[in-house]
Amino acid sequence: MAKKKTKTKSSKTSKFKKPNLTLTSQQKLIFGSLLMIFGIILFIAFLSFLFSGKADQSIVSQFPSREQEAENWMNVIGAWLSELFITKGFGIASFIFSGLLFLSGVYVTLDINKAKLRKHWIWGTLIVIWLSIFFGFFTHKFNILGGTIGFEMNSYFQDYIGKIGTALLLLFGLISYLAIRFKFTGQTFVNLFKRAKKDLKNEFNTTTDDDTSIAVDNDLTAEAEDIKSAFELNVQDTVEPTIENHSKPEPKKEPIKVEVTEEVKEDVEIEIEQFEEEISEADNLSNKLVEDFGQFDPTLELSKFEFPPLDLLKKYDSEGITINQEELEENKNRIVETLNNYKIGISNIKATIGPTVTLYEIVPEAGVRISRIKNLEDDIALSLSALGIRIIAPIPGKGTIGIEVPNKNSTIVSMRSVIASQKFQKSDMQLPIAFGKTISNETMVVDLAKMPHLLMAGATGQGKSVGLNAVLTSLLYKKHPAEVKFVLVDPKKVELTLFNKIERHYLAKLPDSEEAIITDNTKVINTLNSLCIEMDNRYEMLKNAMCRNIKEYNEKFKARKLNPNEGHQYLPYIVLVVDEFADLIMTAGKEVETPIARLAQLARAIGIHLIIATQRPSVNVITGIIKANFPARIAFRVTSKIDSRTILDGAGADQLIGRGDMLYTQGNDIIRIQCAFVDTPEVEKITEFIGAQKAYPDAYLLPEYVGEESGTSIDIDIEDRDKLFREAAEIIVTAQQGSASLLQRKLKLGYNRAGRLIDQLEAAGIVGGFEGSKARQVLVPDLAALDQLLENESL
Numbered sequence: 001m002a003k004k005k006t007k008t009k010s011s012k013t014s015k016f017k018k019p020n021l022t023l024t025s026q027q028k029l030i031f032g033s034l035l036m037i038f039g040i041i042l043f044i045a046f047l048s049f050l051f052s053g054k055a056d057q058s059i060v061s062q063f064p065s066r067e068q069e070a071e072n073w074m075n076v077i078g079a080w081l082s083e084l085f086i087t088k089g090f091g092i093a094s095f096i097f098s099g100l101l102f103l104s105g106v107y108v109t110l111d112i113n114k115a116k117l118r119k120h121w122i123w124g125t126l127i128v129i130w131l132s133i134f135f136g137f138f139t140h141k142f143n144i145l146g147g148t149i150g151f152e153m154n155s156y157f158q159d160y161i162g163k164i165g166t167a168l169l170l171l172f173g174l175i176s177y178l179a180i181r182f183k184f185t186g187q188t189f190v191n192l193f194k195r196a197k198k199d200l201k202n203e204f205n206t207t208t209d210d211d212t213s214i215a216v217d218n219d220l221t222a223e224a225e226d227i228k229s230a231f232e233l234n235v236q237d238t239v240e241p242t243i244e245n246h247s248k249p250e251p252k253k254e255p256i257k258v259e260v261t262e263e264v265k266e267d268v269e270i271e272i273e274q275f276e277e278e279i280s281e282a283d284n285l286s287n288k289l290v291e292d293f294g295q296f297d298p299t300l301e302l303s304k305f306e307f308p309p310l311d312l313l314k315k316y317d318s319e320g321i322t323i324n325q326e327e328l329e330e331n332k333n334r335i336v337e338t339l340n341n342y343k344i345g346i347s348n349i350k351a352t353i354g355p356t357v358t359l360y361e362i363v364p365e366a367g368v369r370i371s372r373i374k375n376l377e378d379d380i381a382l383s384l385s386a387l388g389i390r391i392i393a394p395i396p397g398k399g400t401i402g403i404e405v406p407n408k409n410s411t412i413v414s415m416r417s418v419i420a421s422q423k424f425q426k427s428d429m430q431l432p433i434a435f436g437k438t439i440s441n442e443t444m445v446v447d448l449a450k451m452p453h454l455l456m457a458g459a460t461g462q463g464k465s466v467g468l469n470a471v472l473t474s475l476l477y478k479k480h481p482a483e484v485k486f487v488l489v490d491p492k493k494v495e496l497t498l499f500n501k502i503e504r505h506y507l508a509k510l511p512d513s514e515e516a517i518i519t520d521n522t523k524v525i526n527t528l529n530s531l532c533i534e535m536d537n538r539y540e541m542l543k544n545a546m547c548r549n550i551k552e553y554n555e556k557f558k559a560r561k562l563n564p565n566e567g568h569q570y571l572p573y574i575v576l577v578v579d580e581f582a583d584l585i586m587t588a589g590k591e592v593e594t595p596i597a598r599l600a601q602l603a604r605a606i607g608i609h610l611i612i613a614t615q616r617p618s619v620n621v622i623t624g625i626i627k628a629n630f631p632a633r634i635a636f637r638v639t640s641k642i643d644s645r646t647i648l649d650g651a652g653a654d655q656l657i658g659r660g661d662m663l664y665t666q667g668n669d670i671i672r673i674q675c676a677f678v679d680t681p682e683v684e685k686i687t688e689f690i691g692a693q694k695a696y697p698d699a700y701l702l703p704e705y706v707g708e709e710s711g712t713s714i715d716i717d718i719e720d721r722d723k724l725f726r727e728a729a730e731i732i733v734t735a736q737q738g739s740a741s742l743l744q745r746k747l748k749l750g751y752n753r754a755g756r757l758i759d760q761l762e763a764a765g766i767v768g769g770f771e772g773s774k775a776r777q778v779l780v781p782d783l784a785a786l787d788q789l790l791e792n793e794s795l
């Protein structure tokens with residue numbers, strides 16, 4: 001299998017790489033220590049400003065220069081900064097800023113939760129403002145206390161609400177701060193008061209001796225009563241069982257206890273501790289790798305790759321739909337007339353003009369049977385004297401009957417217009433394909449990955465090759481060479497040759513083949529089987545990575561959670577395009593059908609998608625097994641209703657007008673689309689543009705496949721046999737099942753070795769020839785016969 005080097009080196013900035021704003025650990029250390037040092041500088045400068053501020057007055061009035069020298073410990077810059085922050089700014093509260101800067105440095109260096117830091121800055125700034133306003137009261141005496149800002153704000157408040165008002169406002173600010181920041185409540189103040197009282201009482205207790213205490217108990221004077229109640233309060237607070245002996249009888253104590261618990265309930269706030277999710281060791285490692293090197297970028301090797309520009313595609317004059325009012329009116333009248341001739345009344349008619357056909361939607365009068373209109377298809381076509389009338393009765397999802405009438409002057413839907421459409425440009429599909437435009441002039445963009453395989457059929461000259469080119473062009477405009485690879489099979493040898501130029505960018509091939517585009521039928525069989533091996537390998541990789549599909553797998557790989565040393569690699573999508581499928585089936589039959597069916601059944605999850613085009617959509621070409629696995633189908637014009645049924649399971653394709661007029665279905669509705677037109681010179685320009693850019697050293701290499709002929713033709717020497725040959729032979733004979741996977745399981749071998757063993761067993765006449773996906777026939781009935789055979793061999 002082609003192994004692409006997985007680079008972990010820090011990336012050069014590339015066109016396809018998203019900007020990564022997270023700092024690496026080294027950058028964090030540098031930036032964090034810068035902040036800490038700046039915080040320290042500010043602190044020293046501020047501190048020294050308290051002593052040397054006056055002496056430096058002359059210096060700070062202008063911007064510092066080199067000749068001047070200040071008394072500030074941080075010299076002129078220190079004096080200047082202190083003047084800025086303290087005198088002109090917030091006064092001595094500015095010290096808080098130096099602390100905040102230092103703290104920020106610590107947070108950045110140690111990579112502590114940034115949300116907490118943000119909180120510190122918000123509260124710190126509010127405290128600075130509060131303090132500077134507070135000190136503003138005294139600024140006229142010591143102007144470094146509140147700074148200019150503090151003084152100005154203070155006097156602003158005083159102008160409106162006076163000194164007392166300002167003081168009360170500050171008090172309010174303080175209370176709000178305590179309430180919000182430290183969750184203070186009225187009850188907290190009460191408790192504080194009580195605690196103070198308790199301390200007082202404790203002091204009192206320690207100073208009084210035991211005798212006095214008894215005296216208090218026995219002789220309750222008014223004063224002592226007070227003290228006792230205070231004592232009881234103390235009991236409530238602490239609920240100490242030892243004191244209960246001295247307190248009042250039970251019934252009286254009960255309500256007090258209840259009060260206590262309620263008080264506790266109100267006062268104590270529940271604090272929810274949040275635990276960070278535990279990170280496993282593997283996650284930790286991958287997070288660190290991502291932190292240090294960023295996510296894995298599959299496009300890195302061709303980081304300078306440029307997508308083809310839109311200008312390479314041609315603009316057509318006949319683009320843009322022009323409504324011919326006369327034609328519309330004429331057609332409408334004819335439809336109404338024809339239906340009237342058959343006594344079918346119409347209550348409403350509406351026209352939607354598309355690029356090649358116009359859809360007339362009819363609402364018949366109540367009581368008209370739909371089948372009657374459907375039966376009149378030919379009559380309506382005759383009266384409109386037009387080819388390609390299609391009647392949809394009823395239009396799914398609408399209560400109307402549709403009659404599609406071809407426009408006299410059809411317009412070309414250029415590839416340029418569909419590629420440039422927002423729908424295509426903004427699509428985040430895995431394999432977006434812009435087919436063309438629907439009848440309501442909407443650009444049709446579908447995801448090949450969701451289809452998951454596509455069957456294309458149509459008579460010769462109706463637009464199949466153009467359709468295939470449109471599919472490939474769409475992918476070339478949207479996917480980087482690292483993300484998708486094409487396997488192109490072109491028995492006609494002329495249709496897809498243009499794509500040879502992008503072999504080392506986008507194509508995949510067998511290791512021993514020279515040309516990437518496959519034109520030879522025997523090579524097709526090898527390639528298809530090789531794709532089956534690639535599929536099995538990919539499933540194995542997905543299984544090891546515990547992923548369900550290629551998308552999850554690639555995301556995991558990008559997040560560096562999969563180790564390339566364990567055989568993991570970024571998996572590009574593989575799109576297999578087979579033109580002239582009928583020709584292949586005619587010459588290779590089952591040998592082609594079997595791997596195609598296998599791929600079609602299983603390959604969707606691991607990113608191998610098939611596009612099969614055929615001229616002859618007869619049932620021996622599009623067999624039941626193929627049809628069942630190709631839910632997405634495109635029909636260009638075909639010659640008979642039967643062909644249409646074979647492709648779409650319904651009529652309609654025989655009514656199309658050709659030149660890219662097509663029907664598309666993905667299982668339920670059939671949509672009529674005008675296929676986008678992309679001419680050969682346009683494809684040539686695109687492939688030339690891509691081909692001229694830096695490429696991979698080779699095409700994407702598919703796994704090696706040893707074909708049937710090569711397997712039988714090898715006359716393997718007895719000496720060259722695998723050490724496990726006898727053991728393998730016994731397993732095969734005992735199980736009476738000639739499969740490589742059985743050997744893989746039983747002998748715990750890799751695929752290649754098991755395959756070689758099977759070849760040797762075949763050469764020794766123990767198993768029969770290759771039979772596609774079926775296990776080989778075992779030619780030796782039992783172990784005794786095997787012994788005899790091997791003995792005879794060694795004679």
Ligand SMILES: Nc1ncnc2c1ncn2[C@@H]1O[C@H](COP(=O)(O)OP(=O)(O)OP(=O)(O)O)[C@@H](O)[C@H]1O
Pocket residue numbers: 412413458459460461462463464465466467615659660661674675676677678
């Ligand atoms: N979408 C389209 N818009 C306009 N014209 C088209 C479109 N598709 C095909 N045509 C016209 O039809 C001609 C034949 O198309 P194309 O070569 O794709 O047919 P084909 O089905 O591949 O035929 P064959 O099976 O013989 O290769 C083109 O040369 C072009 O003039």
